[in-house]
Amino acid sequence: MKYSLLLSALLSSAAFSATAQTAQIPPQTSTIQVVCPTGTCTTPPAVQKVQVINPVSVYTPKPKEDVLPIDSSLRIDVVGQGVAPMNTASPAQAYALAKRAATADAYRLIAEKVKGVRIEGDDLIKNMMVQRSTVRTTVRAMVRNANVVETTFKDGLCEVEMEIVLSHAAFAH
């Protein structure tokens, strides 16, 4: 008799604890207000209770950020290289011509960095062999207010270091 009473007490306590655990997790409900989108509904907007079974995060695009923040500037440094032609009259002429070529190369590098490069490639394959492989790159840009920092000329090679400072105000038209 004692054992049966003890067993029944244990069973009832176990059952009570089980009910208590289930009571701790209420069904996840959320209220969604349904509003008539066109405004032609006759009935007033009803409040429905919807059970969210498996909530999925909805993708929300981030607001567009400026590449260059306001009140900030970006400095771009490049080194252009140019070579003097073989048939120059004097070393001074060689230097002048190489410097022009190096300046053009520096402008090209700035344009590539700021605006980007367009690349096209073609491969001709015949009988499982590459006959002709071509890569073409083009750059088109307008460069203004670039500064020559330093020019060096050594062994027929001229190097022009050039910098450009980009500010947000210059592009905020």
Next chain:
Amino acid sequence: MRSRDGNCTLSCSFCTLILLSSLALNASEYLISYRSIVKDAILYNETLHISKAMQKCTGTPQTSLILPKQNSENIQKIIHNKMDNFITYIHKLGISVEHKEENINYQNSSTTILTMHTRCFKVDFNDNFARITALK
């Protein structure tokens, strides 16, 4: 009877026309264009065209360049004496860059073209210097 100065209006208008056209031609405004071509890192061609403006330019003055006059009011001579300074000035004003590079069977060739399209410049001559100002 016809008076002695009967054709005054015609002659006056003719003189005014000549005066205005001469003033326009003597205006110190020049049209300048520049182009340089670099092929495979070697300067291939460079052209600088300078001509007097046939009509008055409109636009606001930009930055100026001061070059020594060297007893000459010929702008071509003045610029050619200080070509390097003038080209640096032109580059700073803004230059169009066009670059094409081609790699065929692993052999590279490139062409870079720097262009300043025809632009009006105002030139003021002082005693010793010429001030060149770009108009925009």
